[in-house]
Amino acid sequence: MIRLSRGTLPPRVQSSLDRRTRNLARDEATTDVARKRWKSASGLRDQLRAELAKMAAGLDRCMYCGENVGTDVDHFEPLSHAPLRTYDWLNHLLACSRCNSQAKGDTFLRDPHGDPLLIDPTAEDPHEHLELRLASGRYRGLTPRGIHTIDLLRLNRSELELGRAGAFIRAVSMLRDSHVLSRRGRATEAQKVLAALHEQPFADVFHVMLRIREKPRAHIIIDDAEALTALRSLAMNR
Incomplete structure (x- = not known):
């Protein structure tokens, strides 16, 4: 929520x-x-x-x-x-x-x-x-x-928990992909990946990721340097 x-x-x-x-x-x-x-x-x-x-x-x-x-x-x-x-x-x-x-x-x-x-x-x-x-x-x-x-x-019913956990994995992957594409000069494709990320179910997952992006333990929770870099860059441009 x-x-x-x-x-x-x-x-x-x-x-x-x-x-x-x-x-x-x-x-x-x-x-x-x-x-x-x-x-x-x-x-x-x-x-x-x-x-x-x-x-x-x-x-x-x-x-x-x-x-x-x-x-x-x-x-x-x-x-x-x-x-x-x-x-x-x-x-x-x-x-x-x-x-x-x-x-x-x-x-x-x-x-x-x-x-x-x-x-x-x-x-x-x-x-x-x-x-x-x-x-x-x-x-x-x-x-x-x-x-x-x-x-x-019933927000903790099993299918919702599994869905959110899966959404977290997908979000990390999509952020990593967008970072790689940007680094290769493919900015348009990178933006399409980010746009798709915003349209995913379980928006609460991505919003929590944005909230914790600058916290000291963010790199532990989001254990992917490229994804975290993309997330922080996105947050600064929002």
Whole structure:
């Protein structure tokens, strides 16, 4: 999970959301009513998904697991908890069906202060709550919110751990390749490799690599001098 920047909606789309929210409030809509209206708004959902895809990492990846393509417009705070937030743009995330329906569902716990225990990657930096071990692909919770997010979304299920570990190996290889190509004067090909790296699943792996690139132990974690050189050069040019 990585930090994502939420964009501003086109005025026409935002106006539609505002109007529908006013109607829900006027009708004192229950969860069932909100769900029916949301289900019938297929055109609006398609528009929202397109806007969320612009914010997502890689190629339309789920904002929770980072592996699967995001197919669903997820309500961060579920409709069963806040039906009046059905059309709240700040309450919408792009998620795969596995994270949205099978893992998260209607669960939405809060801490003693009333703040959500689930991390919203568009409102805060998940890095403050989660630590990713690159070699194993396993997450460790740094805070109660991090621990709950891992447990709720099942971020440490075996296929995700294996996927992240594989993504780390691929990232090192691609960085090394880009460095070699640049050194040989093949800058265009090197840029294509780096562009492909940005489109890979598990964007959290590459973001962690960028974070640790200048740390004293970076050469131990990223045990490839050419890949680390490429990573540091890329980071300085970002």
